[in-house]
Every structure is written in C-alpha cells, then in structure tokens.
Amino acid sequence: MNNWIKVVIAGSALIATPFLQAGDVSRGEDLSGQCMACHAAEGNTDNPEWPIIHGQGKRYLYEQLQAYKSGDRENAVMQSQVADMDDQDLRDLAAYFASQEGGISGGVDPDLKDLGESIYRGGLPDEGVAACMACHGPAGEGMAGAGYPRLSGQLAEYTADQLRKYKDGERTTDRNRMMRDIAERMSDEEIEAVSSYISGLHKRESE
Known part of the structure; x- marks a missing residue:
C-alpha cells in the first residue's frame, strides 16, 4: 500500500472522534428555510455556484459552517447567513x-x-497525488466520522472550482494542507476530469 495512503488512513482513525454535541434535526429543518434560496429544497441544488449539501456528512458540514462564521473560509453570502447563528444553530443545520x-x-x-x-x-503516482478514494471512499461516500466530505454526485463545476481554489491557495480549510498539496500537483485538465467523474460516480456505483 502506498505510504501516503497509510498515513491518511492512520490519521483518519485518530480524528474520527464522536460528534459529541448532537444536533437537532427538527430544529435544523426550521432553520434551513434561509438556505433554500441558494441550496434549494433539502440542499439538492442544480446551481453549480453552490454545493449540493443533501446527505453531506454532519461533521464536515458543521466544520464548514464554523469556518464561514470565523472567517477562515470566505464567502460573503455564507458569512452573512451564519453571522447571527450560535454554535447549536450550526450543529442543528448540519444534522x-x-x-x-x-x-x-x-x-x-x-x-x-x-x-x-x-x-x-x-491517483497520479508520478506527481505524488494519492487516489481520491483513499479519503472519500470507492463510491464517493466520504468518511463522515473523520470529516472527509461525501463527493458522490456533486456538481462537477462546483468540485472543479473548489479544487482550483485549493490550488491557488484561496481555500485553506483543509487539514494539514492535504487538499492544497494535491491540487497544486494537478493540471487544469486533470481537475476537470476527476470533477466530472465524481459527479457521475453515484450512477456508476449503483449500476
């Protein structure tokens, strides 16, 4: 097994701690009305400017909402949405x-x-890029406990945009620079190709 993948798996085991303070799904649904304008009903948007968050991992969603609130991840719309929310609100929305x-x-x-x-x-062995499925799973289901996001079925344009942001250093919410180190080694063609594959992954796995 590739040593890089071994490190990822070992690290995942260490950080896959329980989501100690549970979110309230019912209350999260009440709060979600303001999310629909961009993410659509139940978070299942078809607008590539925004991610599909329907079925996304709870820990990942919570951590991204935290990042918007703290300013570690920048987006004027999202930062305004979470500005007046407290920590429990974020947990409830994620749940x-x-x-x-x-x-x-x-x-x-x-x-x-x-x-x-x-x-x-x-992956891209010659470039030192590990297989995406090492963290995101063979079917793109992610590792919810470790906070690695579900990718299956995500809009290709959105995924490619996020990879470019990692590559350019515009997005820095990855642990230990993991995604930045990967994206920096990828060409634009490779980013487009893997983003497209991820978008259709759920269909291939269900066949």
Missing part, C-alpha cells in the same frame, strides 16, 4: 442536511471518464 438521503444529480462526461476514473481510483 438536518446530513439526515437527507444522499445520491443525487450529475453525470460523467464520456470524454473525461477514463482520466477521471484513473485519478479517482489510482
């Missing part, structure tokens, strides 16, 4: 969206499929 069943929209561009699949499942 609500995580409770929705995953497996959503998206499809893979056939012209990008082979390259995207190769990167997702095997």
Whole structure:
C-alpha cells in the first residue's frame, strides 16, 4: 500500500472522534428555510455556484459552517447567513442536511471518464497525488466520522472550482494542507476530469 495512503488512513482513525454535541434535526429543518434560496429544497441544488449539501456528512458540514462564521473560509453570502447563528444553530443545520438521503444529480462526461476514473481510483503516482478514494471512499461516500466530505454526485463545476481554489491557495480549510498539496500537483485538465467523474460516480456505483 502506498505510504501516503497509510498515513491518511492512520490519521483518519485518530480524528474520527464522536460528534459529541448532537444536533437537532427538527430544529435544523426550521432553520434551513434561509438556505433554500441558494441550496434549494433539502440542499439538492442544480446551481453549480453552490454545493449540493443533501446527505453531506454532519461533521464536515458543521466544520464548514464554523469556518464561514470565523472567517477562515470566505464567502460573503455564507458569512452573512451564519453571522447571527450560535454554535447549536450550526450543529442543528448540519444534522438536518446530513439526515437527507444522499445520491443525487450529475453525470460523467464520456470524454473525461477514463482520466477521471484513473485519478479517482489510482491517483497520479508520478506527481505524488494519492487516489481520491483513499479519503472519500470507492463510491464517493466520504468518511463522515473523520470529516472527509461525501463527493458522490456533486456538481462537477462546483468540485472543479473548489479544487482550483485549493490550488491557488484561496481555500485553506483543509487539514494539514492535504487538499492544497494535491491540487497544486494537478493540471487544469486533470481537475476537470476527476470533477466530472465524481459527479457521475453515484450512477456508476449503483449500476
């Protein structure tokens, strides 16, 4: 097994601590009304400017909401939405969206499929890029306890945009620079290909 992957797995075991303070799904649903304008009903948007958060991992959602509130992750719309929320509000919202069943929209561009699949499942060994599935799972389901996000079915344009932000250093919410170190080693073509593959991953795994 690739040594980099061994480190990832070992690290995941250490940080996969319980989500100690539970969120209230019902209260989170009440709070979610203001989210619908961008993320749509139940977080299942088709607008690539915003992520699908329907069925996303609870810990990941909570940590991203925290990052917006603290300013560690910048987005004027999101920062304004969470500005007046307290910690329990964030936990309740995360619990609500995580409770929705995953497996959503998206499809893979056939012209990008082979390259995207190769990167997702095997990485880019010559560039020191580990397989995406080492952290995000073979079906893109993520590692909810460790806070590694679900990618399956995510809009390709959104995923590519986030990888470019990691590559450019605009987004810095990754632990130990993990995603920045990966994205910096990827070409634009490779980013587009793996993002497309991820978008259609749920369909391939369910066939």
